[in-house]
Amino acid sequence: MAKGIKGFRGEILSVSRDPHRHPDAVRYEPDGLLIVEDGLIVARGDYASLAPSYPGIPIDHLPGLVVPGFIDAHVHYAQMDHIASHGEQLLDWLDRHIFPAEKAFADRAHAASLANLFLDELLRNGTTSALVFPTVHAHSVDALFDAALDRNMRILSGKILMDLGPDGLADMPESGRDESEALIRRWRGRGRLGYAVTPRFALTSSDAQLQVAGALLADHPDILLHTHLAENLRECAAVADRFPTARDYLDVYDRFGLVGARSVFAHGVHLSDHACTRLAESGAGIAVCPSSNLFLGSGFFNFGQADAHGVRIGLGTDVGAGTSFSLLHTAGLAYQAALSRDYPLDPFRALYLATAGSATLLHIDDRVGGLEPGQEADFVLLDCAATPLLARRTAKATLAERLFALQILGDDRAIARTYIMGQCAWNRQGTAS
Ligand code: GUN
Numbered sequence: 229m230a231k232g233i234k235g236f237r238g239e240i241l242s243v244s245r246d247p248h249r250h251p252d253a254v255r256y257e258p259d260g261l262l263i264v265e266d267g268l269i270v271a272r273g274d275y276a277s278l279a280p281s282y283p284g285i286p287i288d289h290l291p292g293l294v295v296p297g298f299i300d301a302h303v304h305y306a307q308m309d310h311i312a313s314h315g316e317q318l319l320d321w322l323d324r325h326i327f328p329a330e331k332a333f334a335d336r337a338h339a340a341s342l343a344n345l346f347l348d349e350l351l352r353n354g355t356t357s358a359l360v361f362p363t364v365h366a367h368s369v370d371a372l373f374d375a376a377l378d379r380n381m382r383i384l385s386g387k388i389l390m391d392l393g394p395d396g397l398a399d400m401p402e403s404g405r406d407e408s409e410a411l412i413r414r415w416r417g418r419g420r421l422g423y424a425v426t427p428r429f430a431l432t433s434s435d436a437q438l439q440v441a442g443a444l445l446a447d448h449p450d451i452l453l454h455t456h457l458a459e460n461l462r463e464c465a466a467v468a469d470r471f472p473t474a475r476d477y478l479d480v481y482d483r484f485g486l487v488g489a490r491s492v493f494a495h496g497v498h499l500s501d502h503a504c505t506r507l508a509e510s511g512a513g514i515a516v517c518p519s520s521n522l523f524l525g526s527g528f529f530n531f532g533q534a535d536a537h538g539v540r541i542g543l544g545t546d547v548g549a550g551t552s553f554s555l556l557h558t559a560g561l562a563y564q565a566a567l568s569r570d571y572p573l574d575p576f577r578a579l580y581l582a583t584a585g586s587a588t589l590l591h592i593d594d595r596v597g598g599l600e601p602g603q604e605a606d607f608v609l610l611d612c613a614a615t616p617l618l619a620r621r622t623a624k625a626t627l628a629e630r631l632f633a634l635q636i637l638g639d640d641r642a643i644a645r646t647y648i649m650g651q652c653a654w655n656r657q658g659t660a661s
């Protein structure tokens with residue numbers, strides 16, 4: 229028997245390609261087996277046909293629905309304690325609640341404490357990977373990456389660039405560049421981490437800093453670009469005012485070399501058809517954040533428009549504008565946002581968006597998101613009877629009905645266990661092993 233090899237037996241479901249374009253993308257074994265060796269999936273199939281090839285290995289029985297670990301394509305760790313801040317749309321909410329919260333991250337110990345709490349909260353919600361906004365402080369990235377390394381999580385982040393930010397949060401083009409370069413050098417190749425050049429949004433960076441961001445991307449072809457795009461109408465008007473010759477908001481980023489296959493734009497609620505065409509042809513993607521869009525009164529993402537142009541999409545919580553860390557709950561809100569434009573989102577597609585769809589945006593889809601052999605064994609055990617109502621609603625339901633009920637009625641309560649590379653990292657019953 230090979231060292232470190234183990235089986236996981238249960239009901240297994242994954243969707244590694246977008247079912248909107250690949251209707252046969254759903255992979256499902258009602259009684260399945262995952263074979264995991266040293267954290268990697270080496271085989272997957274029906275228990276009855278696969279088990280005889282692995283005689284004598286230890287097998288854990290997983291009582292529930294096993295899906296890939298959720299992947300949050302856009303979230304702010306520094307905003308965790310300011311979730312549910314009342315009263316304003318985006319620009320005023322930033323000024324009143326968020327910028328003061330981020331200033332507190334000048335204190336390294338505060339950053340370290342929040343980074344640990346944040347990653348524990350992700351695991352409690354079944355989220356195993358994320359693309360994360362920290363703060364402008366370089367040590368906020370160190371704190372997050374240190375905590376991710378401790379938990380062996382696949383996390384991507386990068387220091388915020390915001391030289392036009394308020395006092396106490398503004399960097400400079402040169403310091404932003406130098407600190408980003410130092411972070412890339414310090415963290416490249418460590419654990420399961422990845423770097424993203426992170427200008428906050430067009431309004432908080434000078435032209436010189438947007439140019440720096442473009443140069444960093446050009447110099448480091450393995451890193452991502454992560455920013456906000458066309459979230460709120462007043463934001464869009466301010467961008468149009470500042471960049472009167474730009475064709476649209478996306479074009480502002482395009483002029484600085486920030487639109488490419490490794491670019492992840494959060495929101496995209498107010499996009500022109502031209503911007504969608506450009507997103508699709510460049511391979512850039514949108515992290516759709518329906519909970520945040522509802523909370524800040526930003527509007528509803530136009531799934532039909534994005535699909536008509538073939539724009540890549542994934543799912544993000546955008547906590548602290550988002551109101552939940554749960555990508556199950558966020559998938560349920562994505563359904564409601566899509567339906568507001570009479571465009572129902574299939575529950576298997578919603579699962580795709582929260583797993584392999586986000587993984588594709590983050591360029592980690594070769595490693596995670598599909599529970600395919602060769603990938604890392606990050607997965608979640610879902611409890612379809614997590615609440616009395618869920619139990620009643622799913623008792624005689626089909627797989628699609630159960631999955632939809634989990635998305636509409638479920639949240640962190642439905643996460644029975646979260647596994648990182650085959651190790652239990654969160655157990656609702658109290659003992660992670
Ligand atoms: N746009 C610029 N900064 C932010 C932020 O922190 N949250 C959201 N939702 N949008 C932004």
Ligand code: ZN
Pocket residue numbers: 302303304361456494546
């Ligand atoms: Zn955001």
